[in-house]
Amino acid sequence: MLWLAVLWSALGGHDRRIGATIAALGLLVAAAALHAWIRRSRLTAALALWTASLSLCAAASVPDLAGLGDSMRIAGAHSLRLAAYTAHLASTVWLLVALFRRDLASPRLRRALALVPAAGVAVALVMLVLPQRFLVPALPYAAGLAAVIVLLGSMHTLAATHAARLALFLAGWGAHAAAAVYGSLASSAAPHDWLARLAAGSGIAAFAASAGLIVVGALRAEARQRDRAERNALDAARKYRHVYYTAPVALISIDLLGQVLRWNDQAAQLFRGQLKQGRLNTLGAVLGRERAETLVAEARSSGRHRSEIQVRLEEADGGLRTCAIDALLAADAIEITLVDVTERSLLAHTLEHMAHHDSLTDRLNRRGLEREIERLAASVAAGGAASLIFVDLDRFKAINDVFGHAAGDSLVIEVANRLAGVLPASARIGRVGGDEFLAAVPDCTLDEARSMAQRLVHDVVDEPYDIDGKRIRVEAGVGIVEVATDMRAPELIAYASAACAEAKKGSGGRIVTAESSREHLARYRAGIALGMRLRTSLPTERMSVHAQPIVALKGDPRVLSYEVLLREQDERGQPLPPARLIAAAERHGAMSAIDRFMLERTLEHLDRHRQHAASLGFVTVNLSGISLNDDRFLADVHAMLARHCAVAPKICLEITESVALYDMRNTRRFVDRMHSLGVRIALDDFGAGYSSFAYLRELPAALIKIDGQFIVGIDRDPKNQVIVRGIRRLAEELGAACLAERVEDVAALATLLALDLDYAQGFVFSKAQPIEQWLTQPVDLRPLERAGRRPLAGRSEAPAAQHGRRVPAVPA
Structure with missing residues (x-):
């Protein structure tokens, strides 16, 4: 206005x-x-x-x-x-x-x-x-x-x-x-x-x-x-149209109601017979009503939709193809792209299979087994039952060494096939190690799993394998556990492996069943907790040093020698089997710490009681194979022996035959260093492994301890007598003393006297006692008298003169 x-x-x-x-x-x-x-x-x-x-x-x-x-x-x-x-x-x-x-x-x-x-x-x-x-x-x-x-x-x-x-x-x-x-x-x-x-x-x-x-x-x-922008827009539209209709992927444009606006040649070829010119085409007719409604709703709400669809092509060589759908909201339309990802899906499936299966046997690997065990645990939580069967072959490395790795691989495949033949079809079999197998069996109680394991042992152990014209027999241990809902898959596998390890300590093919009850789980978890603690510190407040006497069968038996042994007490002071602590230390790499503890406590004890130490013949201390290959431990041993040089010559370090053979050069270097400090070396468990005269020549051992399997019942076994006599003569020629372990009765002691052995050790004289007790307590030599020899009234060298040999002391 x-x-x-x-x-x-x-x-x-x-x-x-x-x-x-x-x-x-x-x-x-x-x-x-x-x-x-x-x-x-x-x-x-x-x-x-x-x-x-x-x-x-x-x-x-x-x-x-x-x-x-x-x-x-x-x-x-x-x-x-x-x-x-x-x-x-x-x-x-x-x-x-x-x-x-x-x-x-x-x-x-x-x-x-x-x-x-x-x-x-x-x-x-x-x-x-x-x-x-x-x-x-x-x-x-x-x-x-x-x-x-x-x-x-x-x-x-x-x-x-x-x-x-x-x-x-x-x-x-x-x-x-x-x-x-x-x-x-x-x-x-x-x-x-x-x-x-x-x-x-x-x-x-x-x-x-x-x-x-x-x-x-x-x-x-x-x-x-503006004119330039319009020309560019027209050019872009022409290019877009060209790209749209010649794109190598299927493209479909729809409105917000799901009606198809346009499509390119790839879409027409992919959905032949479903997209036709001159009629109203809907996305529901192409992809299916439910999938189309989901696509439109998600694209309209979030602006994008992604999924996959299986499309069967009409061509003879087409088959079933997998297409990835990617839908984007663009103004008042939805642009849909369909890409053929069949090869990618096959590759993903192959990689998934490889990630969860063993390449040799095509059975599940550890990762795949853990996934299956988690599923079984869910079914157990719902009221079902399930069990795990762990199989570990014995001395598989020897088979590889003797027959070759190709034969070993064929054997592993055949073992897996036999396991599949014995176990039900629902069982999921996997390989968790080079010679270790695990079967997860659903709907299987512990008693049913034990029956399966017995049939399994018969087929796997008793029946030989024909590998490249060679008949090969194997032994195996079997551990069985029931799946518990309060245990994760890795813990269940470790639990089954521990049960199998117990089985392998017995005769070949033995079966050990570990229940998932509170008591069994408490013991197992206590062992695991102990192992975890051993990684950082030893429970020294519960560890003590005991000693078992070693009696001279020649010379004066009143001259005390002994072997120091580890013992453990519980919270109430009651003794526990030492095997529990040793096994946990071996599993968690704490044996060097235990060996260091035992040697240090022994040296300190002898240094505090030098008069007692002077009266001793020798004191043997065990060393594990792990310690001999631990440079830090060897340096600590050298330092401890140098610090207690006054009593170091009384020490005789025991190494096992298998450890000595594992790394002969490293073992010889260790022995030479110990000799420089006046320490002697004993070969423990001689005859239990693959005995070799070569390592006796390379290692100047002062004492050879014959394995107890040749001593128990030796009075009734002439073959063992021949073996022990041969070892004694070999030790005599090499200038080493000979000791018999596990002497449990007078009859065995009398046989050892007749075989002219130097030392005896076992329950016939005494069990291991606290090391402080031997400061005042003499050894009971009455078994020696009952075996036919009277103790000498004083130290005498007469026996050595009678036999024309050196004094039966452990040579330095």
């Missing part, structure tokens, strides 16, 4: 030319506004607003506009002009920013320019309260121009190529501002001054011309850019 009033006032005045000009400007404003709305052009919108404000300034400068009455001419003319110029200041700043928005990159400059119209409004408000003679309507407008010039000049943000355009715009603005100020001053003195009216028209024309030139140039550049 205000705009119509302005037009009516301008056309109804005396100056028809100015009114026509204002009307033309009004038409230009309307055209610019329409163009801005159609083109969505910010510049055109700014131009329309600027033109409207310029028209308002022109209308306000016509004196006849104020001719409605004398009161309005006096009081309202200046206020109307002040409002018009203030509004025009804001529109001019907006036009300036629209024209040069890409050049005004400084955020500080943009914020400063935005404050210019606000400052103009503030100045206008101040001027309204001033007396009439001080009111100049165009002054805020001119002040705004000055502020803009100052800001642009101080920021230096415009490119040089745009400086001319900016100068032209500011020149037109300056001409209009100067004319407006002049007109405001002149109208106050002479309202009908033709010179003021001419100046106002000239200023408007100059500003409109300069701004018009710049706007036209900007609009032409904008039009060229």
